[in-house]
Amino acid sequence: MISKVTNRNYSKLQLFGAGIGTLIGMVLLMSLAQFYFEMNKIMDENRDLIDPEFLVINKKISLLATLNIREATFTAREIEEVRSQPWASKVEGFISNQFALSAYTESENFPDFYTDLFFEAIPDEYLDVKDEAWLWQEGDQSIPIILPKDYINLYNFGFAPSQGLPQISPATIGLVNFTISIRGQGKQAVYNGKIIGFSSRVNSVLTPWNFLNWANKEYGSGNSNEISRLVVETKNPTDPEIISFLNKHSYETLLEKLKSSRLNILLKFIVSFLGSLGIFIILLAFGVFILSFQLLISKSGDEIRKLKWLGYHYKEISKPYIQRFGLIISIIFLLSFLCMLFLKQVFMTYTLELGLELSKGIDFRLVFGGIIIVVIMFIINTLAILRQTKMI
Numbered sequence: 001m002i003s004k005v006t007n008r009n010y011s012k013l014q015l016f017g018a019g020i021g022t023l024i025g026m027v028l029l030m031s032l033a034q035f036y037f038e039m040n041k042i043m044d045e046n047r048d049l050i051d052p053e054f055l056v057i058n059k060k061i062s063l064l065a066t067l068n069i070r071e072a073t074f075t076a077r078e079i080e081e082v083r084s085q086p087w088a089s090k091v092e093g094f095i096s097n098q099f100a101l102s103a104y105t106e107s108e109n110f111p112d113f114y115t116d117l118f119f120e121a122i123p124d125e126y127l128d129v130k131d132e133a134w135l136w137q138e139g140d141q142s143i144p145i146i147l148p149k150d151y152i153n154l155y156n157f158g159f160a161p162s163q164g165l166p167q168i169s170p171a172t173i174g175l176v177n178f179t180i181s182i183r184g185q186g187k188q189a190v191y192n193g194k195i196i197g198f199s200s201r202v203n204s205v206l207t208p209w210n211f212l213n214w215a216n217k218e219y220g221s222g223n224s225n226e227i228s229r230l231v232v233e234t235k236n237p238t239d240p241e242i243i244s245f246l247n248k249h250s251y252e253t254l255l256e257k258l259k260s261s262r263l264n265i266l267l268k269f270i271v272s273f274l275g276s277l278g279i280f281i282i283l284l285a286f287g288v289f290i291l292s293f294q295l296l297i298s299k300s301g302d303e304i305r306k307l308k309w310l311g312y313h314y315k316e317i318s319k320p321y322i323q324r325f326g327l328i329i330s331i332i333f334l335l336s337f338l339c340m341l342f343l344k345q346v347f348m349t350y351t352l353e354l355g356l357e358l359s360k361g362i363d364f365r366l367v368f369g370g371i372i373i374v375v376i377m378f379i380i381n382t383l384a385i386l387r388q389t390k391m392i
Contacts, residue, residue: 018292019328021285026336026373029278030366031343037363054126054201055242057082058229060250073226078249082230087239093227094120094204095212098220099184103193105176117180120204121212126231129197136211142192143180146206149198170198184219202231286377289328290384293321297388314389321385326378333374337362 059072074082074093083091097119104114124134127146134144156167178193199206234242246252307317340362 018285018288019332021288022282022329023332023335023339025278025281025283025285026332026370027339027343029275029282030336030370031340032275032278033366033369034340034344034363035347037365054128055232055234055253056202056229057232057246057251057253060252073228074230079227079230081249082232085241085245087234087242087245088232090125090233092123092126092231094122094229094231095209095216095227096120097212098216099182101183102181103178104181105178118205119207119212119215120229121207121209122202122231123209126202126233127199127206128201129199131196133194133196134208136208138214142194143207143211144196145178145193146197146199146202147195148203148205149200150203152198182215182219184221187219189219282373286381289325289377290381293325293381293385294388297321297385315386318382318385318389321389322382325381325385329374329377333370336370337367340366 059074061072079091079093082088101117101119102115103117104112106112127134129146131144134146136144152168152170152173159165160167174195174197176195178195180191180193182189182191308314344362
């Protein structure tokens, strides 16, 4: 009887409009959250493709550095400051040769060349080239060398075509032995140089750390080994604080490697904006829900008073309104997940074409969060209905 009385002033169109608004808000909010979780998962699984784990940092070269008024090297305090950053797990400096160095080749199968050269070294754990030949001990006459991958690309696609020279594969150049001439401290020595690999991580001519340490002591100038570049292993290469720190201290790195960091910042901004919009739509629709039920109760004021005179408690009178709201919000909750599943299937079609595989199903955090939103909305509206019927 209570349901029949309270249904007399029931406005389906009004509640339908509020329900559509809530559905749109929930679908938008939950879809964005699912999208954000999926993107984070993809970035973690493909960090070797889109997120560098190592950054090479140097100071920007200014006019003062050119005029030797300010050094472009890192002090011990500056290195410690970089090491103390939350995004840096390990930091080491490059060491470079302190002696004159040249390389030349005399081969029937390779064009003769001569060039002055430089060597740098970093600890082995920072290298992306793993080879058993990357070993050196005092007394060895062969020096293993790692070149930047860009060097062979410049030769093959720039220098070689312009000079009418043959292009060379990495495997071929590894067969060529170079002669390395070292001069310093009144001493001179000749070694064999062997290219064992090409690095995509470090843009420098690298030799083993223990060789360069020994050679600097043997042939070096005796000056302190100043550090002009740092190699940093990052905990989170997409952390926007990296860019902020580099800009603040006038440091620089290969900007291409921080592209994912900038994209991550943009992604977070877009998701935050649209997420805030989704929350606003939900709150607005929820407000319409509350007002709609308040209006229904007000229109049924005479009927509610009569029911009270007949001995019905206000909680019994409120029950049909509460049940109706619970049914509507449950339907909205289920529809929002169905819509999100549909949108995810559409999105997966495009990501598979890009070679990126998304996880199946819905993230459990979304299910949990959606239940919390529904429960909160139900409790608040229930309290509002009880208060309204009690006041009449």
